Amino acid sequence: MIGEGLARPAPLRLSRRRLLLGLGAGAAAAPLSGCDTGSPAALSVLDKAEAVTKAVQRALLAPRAALAPEYPPGAITPTFKPNGSIDPDDPSYVALRQSGFADWNLEVGGLVERPMKLTLAGLRTLPSRSQITRHDCVEGWSCIGQWKGVQLSALLAAAGLKPQARYIAFFCADTLEQTLDNTGRYYETIDLIDAFHPQTILAYEMNFAPLKVEHGAPLRLRVERQLGYKMAKYVMRIEAIDGFSGISRGRGGFWEDRGYEWYAGI
Amino acid sequence: MLGHGAKHLAATARIGVGAGTGVLKPQHEGELVVTSLSSALRASDAPTGRIILRHSLLVRLCHWVNAGCFFVLLMSGLQIFNADPALTWGQATNFDHPFFSLSARENDDGDPTAGVTTIFGRPFDTTGLLGASRGDDGQLEERGFPSWSTLPAYQDLAMGRRWHFFFAWILVLNGLVYFAYLIGRRHIRDLWPSAADIRAIPRAIVDHARLRFPEGDEALHYNVLQKLAYLSVVVAFPILILAGLTMSPAMDAAFPWLLSLFGGRQAARAAHFLLATYLVLFVIVHIAMVVLSGPINNMRSMITGRYRIGEARR
Numbered sequence: 001m002i003g004e005g006l007a008r009p010a011p012l013r014l015s016r017r018r019l020l021l022g023l024g025a026g027a028a029a030a031p032l033s034g035c036d037t038g039s040p041a042a043l044s045v046l047d048k049a050e051a052v053t054k055a056v057q058r059a060l061l062a063p064r065a066a067l068a069p070e071y072p073p074g075a076i077t078p079t080f081k082p083n084g085s086i087d088p089d090d091p092s093y094v095a096l097r098q099s100g101f102a103d104w105n106l107e108v109g110g111l112v113e114r115p116m117k118l119t120l121a122g123l124r125t126l127p128s129r130s131q132i133t134r135h136d137c138v139e140g141w142s143c144i145g146q147w148k149g150v151q152l153s154a155l156l157a158a159a160g161l162k163p164q165a166r167y168i169a170f171f172c173a174d175t176l177e178q179t180l181d182n183t184g185r186y187y188e189t190i191d192l193i194d195a196f197h198p199q200t201i202l203a204y205e206m207n208f209a210p211l212k213v214e215h216g217a218p219l220r221l222r223v224e225r226q227l228g229y230k231m232a233k234y235v236m237r238i239e240a241i242d243g244f245s246g247i248s249r250g251r252g253g254f255w256e257d258r259g260y261e262w263y264a265g266i
Numbered sequence: 267m268l269g270h271g272a273k274h275l276a277a278t279a280r281i282g283v284g285a286g287t288g289v290l291k292p293q294h295e296g297e298l299v300v301t302s303l304s305s306a307l308r309a310s311d312a313p314t315g316r317i318i319l320r321h322s323l324l325v326r327l328c329h330w331v332n333a334g335c336f337f338v339l340l341m342s343g344l345q346i347f348n349a350d351p352a353l354t355w356g357q358a359t360n361f362d363h364p365f366f367s368l369s370a371r372e373n374d375d376g377d378p379t380a381g382v383t384t385i386f387g388r389p390f391d392t393t394g395l396l397g398a399s400r401g402d403d404g405q406l407e408e409r410g411f412p413s414w415s416t417l418p419a420y421q422d423l424a425m426g427r428r429w430h431f432f433f434a435w436i437l438v439l440n441g442l443v444y445f446a447y448l449i450g451r452r453h454i455r456d457l458w459p460s461a462a463d464i465r466a467i468p469r470a471i472v473d474h475a476r477l478r479f480p481e482g483d484e485a486l487h488y489n490v491l492q493k494l495a496y497l498s499v500v501v502a503f504p505i506l507i508l509a510g511l512t513m514s515p516a517m518d519a520a521f522p523w524l525l526s527l528f529g530g531r532q533a534a535r536a537a538h539f540l541l542a543t544y545l546v547l548f549v550i551v552h553i554a555m556v557v558l559s560g561p562i563n564n565m566r567s568m569i570t571g572r573y574r575i576g577e578a579r580r
Contacts, residue, residue: 057517077359136515224519
């Protein structure tokens with residue numbers, strides 16, 4: 001027979017439907033406009049998610065110091081996509097590259113007991129770790145490669161961290177964005193949990209060959225439980241620090257300064 | 267036959283009892299109300315429609331929170347997808363042979379001239395929608411999904427991620443509350459199809475195709491197509507979330523089995539995208555059904571909980 005929907009006068013139904021649709025569209029537009037204007041209040045609320053994600057992921061990881069998955073040699077990706085700086089034209093870097101990095105030094109300083117300077121040859125004589133891991137870019141793609149280098153924990157142990165040290169900063173040779181105030185120079189910071197993780201290495205070898213320029217020669221960082229932008233290339237200087245608000249634009253890294261999360265576990 | 271009918275009534279009683287908003291009260295003078303099995307029996311002979319409490323307060327709250335989160339997650343998800351608008355299976359990206367990609371064809375000056383969607387190697391011209399669409403200045407620009415479908419509208423991966431992860435947390439917390447209810451209050455029994463339901467699938471499909479929707483006692487519980495559709499969503503969301511978590515390098519370190527579950531990080535990314543596509547299709551059909559089967563009654567039942575049962579067909 002007649003259902004209640006049919007019994008209702010059609011014009012009324014239409015108008016109420018329109019009203020509901022209108023309400024829905026209005027509610028939908030509200031967050032969009034808020035985001036497009038990028039109001040600081042909205043951003044500070046959204047940023048809360050990063051702290052929650054970090055706390056939860058660290059809680060899941062911390063008791064086990066779990067390793068990122070390592071892959072067999074057959075899994076190595078034929079073409080590993082280079083990203084970010086792939087051929088820095090900073091004059092000091094170009095000069096180092098032209099001499100085959102013979103004059104290159106890694107400085108270890110900041111809040112350490114024994115500041116150090118290491119040559120590439122010197123680094124190669126230290127105990128190393130080799131790992132075949134997956135590199136996950138924040139953009140979405142992944143590549144698998146082999147990396148060999150010195151465990152950061154070994155260098156930090158040799159330099160001796162002062163008690164105030166809370167983060168390790170990596171200052172790089174490449175300028176990824178031209179700016180007037182030099183904030184386009186690449187840098188990164190990680191905390192001591194990641195700094196002392198066994199897979200956190202300073203790699204000078206990739207896919208069983210010396211690290212290529214496009215991948216960060218002569219030395220790049222690997223932080224295997226985070227996204228690619230944390231893994232600074234062309235590393236020149238390492239500093240133990242107690243905070244990063246005074247460095248560059250103060251968010252702890254080149255991409256962090258441009259809106260990306262400092263904790264890049266997801 | 268008798269047993270079948272009793273099951274319906276049991277379902278009715280549960281909808282009422284599990285409601286959480288208390289005992290059903292008459293809405294208007296002269297309307298019958300389902301408060302017990304016996305009154306439900308009498309109600310089936312009622313000359314006019316009855317009002318039942320179809321959705322409990324908790325289900326209604328969860329529904330709208332979920333709907334809002336899904337809307338934001340979908341649009342911010344498309345923003346994130348646009349940063350690398352291609353899908354492959356396995357652990358690592360197969361840059362040369364994605365099974366799905368959005369790209370733009372360019373002229374000699376490097377300006378986009380056409381949007382191309384490639385599925386299993388076959389290109390389709392999707393200019394204006396996928397691959398290349400018009401920006402604010404009216405010019406065609408290379409873009410996976412168009413500006414109107416992404417959050418924020420302009421290309422900003424970092425901002426898309428902030429929206430995505432914030433609302434992902436709300437979706438997960440909301441989902442945990444709903445699942446506790448689903449199991450704790452046995453709401454799952456309202457969604458689980460019976461053997462009789464399964465046998466009735468062909469008839470239900472024919473009825474839906476003719477836009478003949480259940481009335482009377484038949485409308486006291488979900489029909490089999492509703493049960494299967496809602497159940498599929500209840501299953502799809504957790505898998506979608508797991509696929510999202512599998513894209514996290516930290517989660518892969520904590521739970522390597524996630525990678526085995528999906529067959530790799532890129533496979534998980536593809537699964538995340540495909541499940542989201544399924545949910546979009548569900549939402550389209552869901553909204554169409556809401557509109558076709560009495561939009562006001564349906565909307566009222568999901569806002570206030572009250573649903574009017576129409577007279578049974580004779």
